[in-house]
Amino acid sequence: MNKQTDSAPSSFKQWILKRDVQRVLIIVTFMAVPLLLLLLFTYIPFVKMIQFSFYNMKYIGERRFVGLANYRRVFQNKDLFGSLLVSLYYMGGGVVQLALALLFASLFVFKVKGESVFKAAMFFPYLICGIAIGFIFKFFYFHGYVLDTILQMFGMKLENLPLWLQDTKINNIALAATSVWRYTGQNVILFLGAMMSVDSDLYEAAALDGCNRWQQFRYIILPSIKSIIVLNIILCVSGCLSAFEPPYVITNGSFGTATYFVQMNSVAHETQKVGLASAMAIVLLALIILCTVGQKLFFKYVFNNGTEDESAKAVKAKKKAKRLQRKGATA
Amino acid sequence: MIRMKKSLPGTIFDVLKYVVLTLAAVIAVTPVVVCVFTAFKTEDEYAHGSVLELPKSFLYLGNFKEAITKANMLRCFLNTFIVLVVVLVCSVFISAMLAYVLNRFRFPGRGLIENLFLFASLLPGIAMQVTIYQIMYSLGLINHLYGYMIVLMGTDIISIYLFLQFFENLPVSLDESATMDGCTYFGVFFKILFPLLKPAIMTTVVLKGVSVYNEYYASNLYLQRPELRTISTALYAFTGPYGSKYNYICAGVLITIVPLLVFFLLFQKQVYSGMAAGAVKG
Known part of the structure; x- marks a missing residue:
C-alpha cells in the first residue's frame, strides 16, 4: 500500500485521481469509522471483560487481582448459577411459542378472509417497547385487575386465584407467557415467509390430487420450513439462557424470577461488583458459543447432505435460515 | 390459492x-x-x-395530560426524534460504505475484518454493557445524547449484514462501466450504487428505527438525567409514587405506543419484509 508511487506528482489533483491511490483512500476512509466503533464498543470491552473477570473491582477505585475467585463464585453461588434454571421456563415458553406460530402460519397459508387484520393483531405486540410491555403486564397480572377479572367471568373466585407475579409456583410461567405473547406474531411472519416461498402451484396440484390439509401440511409446508424450525429451536436455547427482559421490566427479578442476566445486571450496576459480573458474562458467552458451534455443526451434518426429499426451495430456505442464524445470534 | x-x-x-x-x-x-x-x-x-x-x-383526556406533564413526554419525544434521525442517517451511511469496501475490494485483512464483524454478533449485548459502561465513563460520554447515539451506532451489526447481502446481488459491471467513464470510486459509490441501495436502506430504517425507538436498556444506563430521557424510558417517571395509578400509566403507555402503531399501519408491508430479512430475535 505505497501511496507515494510517484516520486514527483505533478499536482495534488492528479495524484489523488490515480486509481491505486484512490483505492487505498476509499478503503481507509470508508472503513475508519466502523472499525473504530467496532473496536471501541465490541473488542475493547470484550478484552476488558476478560481482564476484569480476574479482578475484584468497582467502576472507579482500586482493583485487586483475585485469580479465578470470581469464576469460582459464579459456579458456587446458588443464586447466580442456579438462576440459569429459571431459563427452563422460558425454554418451555419457547416451545409453546414455536408450536403456536407454526399452527397460525399454516392456517394463513390456506385462504383466510381478513388475513391482514389477524396478522397485524398478532404481530403488533412485537413492536411495543419493553418498558411499556412491563407496565402493561404489571397491570394485567395485578391482583384483582385484568386477568383476575377475566377469570372471574369464567366463574373463578378471586380469593382462589394466585398472586401471579409474587407466587413462586406460578410467577415464572406468567413471565414466560408474556414472552410468548410478544414473539409469537413475529415468528408467524417468519414462518409464513418461508412457507410462501413454496410455489402455490404445488398446493393446487396437491389439492387436485386429493391431498387433505394434514397431508398438505406434512408434505409441502413442513419440509419447506424444516430448517427454519430447527434453527429456531436452537436459537431458542441461547435466547433463553440470556433471557432478560420479562423479569427485568415486570418484576425486577424479585420473588425468584431473576434470570442469569438479571442477576448479572444487578451485580454489575447495583452492587458494582464489576469483576464478578464480567466473570458471569464470560461464562454465559462460553455457553452461547457452545450452542452456536453446535448449531453450525448440526446444520452442516443434517442439512448439507441434501437428503432426497429436500426440494430446491428447501435448500433456498436453508440458505436464508443460515443468514438468519448469523444475525439472529445478536439477540 | x-x-x-x-x-x-x-x-x-x-x-x-x-x-x-x-x-x-x-x-x-x-x-x-x-x-x-x-x-x-x-x-x-x-x-x-x-x-x-x-x-x-x-x-x-385528563390522564393523558397528567402523563404528558408528569413524565415530561414532549421533551422525551424530542430526544427520541433527534436520536432516531441522527442514528438512522449515520448507520445507513456507515454500514453501506463498509459493505461497499468489503464487497468490492480485495485487500489484505479483508477476510479478518469481515469475521471480526461476524463474531461481534455473537457477543450478548447486555453482558457487554458492563464494560462498555466503564469505557463510556472514562470517555465522559455518559449523560450526553451524543454519547448515547454513538453507542447505538457502535453496536449495529445487523444493518452491515443487510448491506453486505445486498451488494452481493448488485452486478459489478455497474461499477466497471462507471469507472471506465472516468468515475472515481467515491463517485461510483455515491452516484451509481447508493441510489440503488434503496430497498436495503428501507429495511435498515424500518428495523433500526423500531429498535432505536424501543431501546431502553442503554438509554436508562447512559442517560440518567430526567431531561435526557427518551420516550422508551419516560415511563420510568411512573414508578414510585404512581406505583399503582394505572389510569395515568396506561395513558403514558398508549402515548409511547401510538406513534409505532401509526408507523406500523402505514408501512405494514415493509415492516413484515424487513422482519423476514433481518430476523432479529428480541
Missing part, C-alpha cells in the same frame, strides 16, 4: 380455522385494549368500576 369443493370436513376446518385465529387475535390485543379503556377513565371510574368496563367517554 387452494379451492376445494366444500365437503363436511372442509367446512369444519374452516370454522375451526376462524375460531382459532380469532381467539389468538383477541388474546394478542386484550392486554393493550384494556389499557386503552383504562387510559380514558376518570379517577372515580378507575377506582370503583371493573377494569374490563368501557369508560363512560373516550373524550376524557
Whole structure:
C-alpha cells in the first residue's frame, strides 16, 4: 500500500485521481469509522471483560487481582448459577411459542378472509417497547385487575386465584407467557415467509390430487420450513439462557424470577461488583458459543447432505435460515 | 390459492380455522385494549368500576395530560426524534460504505475484518454493557445524547449484514462501466450504487428505527438525567409514587405506543419484509 508511487506528482489533483491511490483512500476512509466503533464498543470491552473477570473491582477505585475467585463464585453461588434454571421456563415458553406460530402460519397459508387484520393483531405486540410491555403486564397480572377479572367471568373466585407475579409456583410461567405473547406474531411472519416461498402451484396440484390439509401440511409446508424450525429451536436455547427482559421490566427479578442476566445486571450496576459480573458474562458467552458451534455443526451434518426429499426451495430456505442464524445470534 | 369443493370436513376446518385465529387475535390485543379503556377513565371510574368496563367517554383526556406533564413526554419525544434521525442517517451511511469496501475490494485483512464483524454478533449485548459502561465513563460520554447515539451506532451489526447481502446481488459491471467513464470510486459509490441501495436502506430504517425507538436498556444506563430521557424510558417517571395509578400509566403507555402503531399501519408491508430479512430475535 505505497501511496507515494510517484516520486514527483505533478499536482495534488492528479495524484489523488490515480486509481491505486484512490483505492487505498476509499478503503481507509470508508472503513475508519466502523472499525473504530467496532473496536471501541465490541473488542475493547470484550478484552476488558476478560481482564476484569480476574479482578475484584468497582467502576472507579482500586482493583485487586483475585485469580479465578470470581469464576469460582459464579459456579458456587446458588443464586447466580442456579438462576440459569429459571431459563427452563422460558425454554418451555419457547416451545409453546414455536408450536403456536407454526399452527397460525399454516392456517394463513390456506385462504383466510381478513388475513391482514389477524396478522397485524398478532404481530403488533412485537413492536411495543419493553418498558411499556412491563407496565402493561404489571397491570394485567395485578391482583384483582385484568386477568383476575377475566377469570372471574369464567366463574373463578378471586380469593382462589394466585398472586401471579409474587407466587413462586406460578410467577415464572406468567413471565414466560408474556414472552410468548410478544414473539409469537413475529415468528408467524417468519414462518409464513418461508412457507410462501413454496410455489402455490404445488398446493393446487396437491389439492387436485386429493391431498387433505394434514397431508398438505406434512408434505409441502413442513419440509419447506424444516430448517427454519430447527434453527429456531436452537436459537431458542441461547435466547433463553440470556433471557432478560420479562423479569427485568415486570418484576425486577424479585420473588425468584431473576434470570442469569438479571442477576448479572444487578451485580454489575447495583452492587458494582464489576469483576464478578464480567466473570458471569464470560461464562454465559462460553455457553452461547457452545450452542452456536453446535448449531453450525448440526446444520452442516443434517442439512448439507441434501437428503432426497429436500426440494430446491428447501435448500433456498436453508440458505436464508443460515443468514438468519448469523444475525439472529445478536439477540 | 387452494379451492376445494366444500365437503363436511372442509367446512369444519374452516370454522375451526376462524375460531382459532380469532381467539389468538383477541388474546394478542386484550392486554393493550384494556389499557386503552383504562387510559380514558376518570379517577372515580378507575377506582370503583371493573377494569374490563368501557369508560363512560373516550373524550376524557385528563390522564393523558397528567402523563404528558408528569413524565415530561414532549421533551422525551424530542430526544427520541433527534436520536432516531441522527442514528438512522449515520448507520445507513456507515454500514453501506463498509459493505461497499468489503464487497468490492480485495485487500489484505479483508477476510479478518469481515469475521471480526461476524463474531461481534455473537457477543450478548447486555453482558457487554458492563464494560462498555466503564469505557463510556472514562470517555465522559455518559449523560450526553451524543454519547448515547454513538453507542447505538457502535453496536449495529445487523444493518452491515443487510448491506453486505445486498451488494452481493448488485452486478459489478455497474461499477466497471462507471469507472471506465472516468468515475472515481467515491463517485461510483455515491452516484451509481447508493441510489440503488434503496430497498436495503428501507429495511435498515424500518428495523433500526423500531429498535432505536424501543431501546431502553442503554438509554436508562447512559442517560440518567430526567431531561435526557427518551420516550422508551419516560415511563420510568411512573414508578414510585404512581406505583399503582394505572389510569395515568396506561395513558403514558398508549402515548409511547401510538406513534409505532401509526408507523406500523402505514408501512405494514415493509415492516413484515424487513422482519423476514433481518430476523432479529428480541
